[in-house]
Amino acid sequence: MDKIIAFSFDDGTVQDERLVALLKKYGFKATFNLSSALFGTEYSFEMNGHHVVHTRLPLEKALALYEGFEVAAHTRTHNCLKLLEPKDIIEEVVPDYMRLSELFGRPVRGLAYAWGGKNYDRLAVEILKNFTTVRYARSAADGNSLAFPENFLAWNPSAHILSDKLSGLIDEFERAEKGLLFIWGHSFELDFDDGWNRAEAVLKRLKNIDAENLTCMETCERLSR
Numbered sequence: 001m002d003k004i005i006a007f008s009f010d011d012g013t014v015q016d017e018r019l020v021a022l023l024k025k026y027g028f029k030a031t032f033n034l035s036s037a038l039f040g041t042e043y044s045f046e047m048n049g050h051h052v053v054h055t056r057l058p059l060e061k062a063l064a065l066y067e068g069f070e071v072a073a074h075t076r077t078h079n080c081l082k083l084l085e086p087k088d089i090i091e092e093v094v095p096d097y098m099r100l101s102e103l104f105g106r107p108v109r110g111l112a113y114a115w116g117g118k119n120y121d122r123l124a125v126e127i128l129k130n131f132t133t134v135r136y137a138r139s140a141a142d143g144n145s146l147a148f149p150e151n152f153l154a155w156n157p158s159a160h161i162l163s164d165k166l167s168g169l170i171d172e173f174e175r176a177e178k179g180l181l182f183i184w185g186h187s188f189e190l191d192f193d194d195g196w197n198r199a200e201a202v203l204k205r206l207k208n209i210d211a212e213n214l215t216c217m218e219t220c221e222r223l224s225r
């Protein structure tokens with residue numbers, strides 16, 4: 001019976017150094033979704049009264065940090081595919097995974113759609129399917145479900161790592177014989193509202209559940225059999 005835990009984190013910001021250390025502490029693997037044209041870009045913004053540091057890791061640090069983790073694409077310049085023309089969708093996706101594959105020295109076959117919520121549409125899915133080698137693409141819309149995905153190119157995560165519904169889903173997952181608990185987020189979001197402690201509590205709890213931890217690509221391969 002497949003009972004799988006998978007993690008997917010976006011943007012490759014400097015806080016990933018702390019997140020990777022936390023994942024390693026509990027022995028979890030995960031997938032990190034990166035935009036190949038944006039390494040080292042410095043950015044910050046205000047969100048819900050918090051000053052958010054959104055500086056992306058420089059390439060050299062990223063290459064070392066994600067050793068042993070899956071790297072997936074996140075569009076070349078962090079663009080929302082459902083707002084683009086077909087040729088621009090391809091331009092954001094194909095050179096991105098090709099460049100990441102070359103830089104990291106391993107095949108990059110996954111994608112996390114950039115921007116929030118249901119950040120893809122049918123056209124984007126069709127283009128990925130017919131004109132790219134992308135095997136799976138994750139949205140930012142919580143499915144609040146442990147069900148296996150029907151379409152890996154329109155793959156909704158179970159819940160955000162700071163979602164107030166995650167604890168109930170973990171209860172359900174604990175009791176279930178099979179299922180996929182697919183958690184996503186951004187490490188920069190953990191910098192406030194006690195986020196780091198909350199994330200660690202989630203990992204600590206999951207460590208005690210008898211389930212397999214796979215990367216997104218491994219999950220896709222396993223469930224596509």
Ligand SMILES: [Zn+2]
Nearest residue numbers: 010011114115
């Ligand atoms: Zn993003």
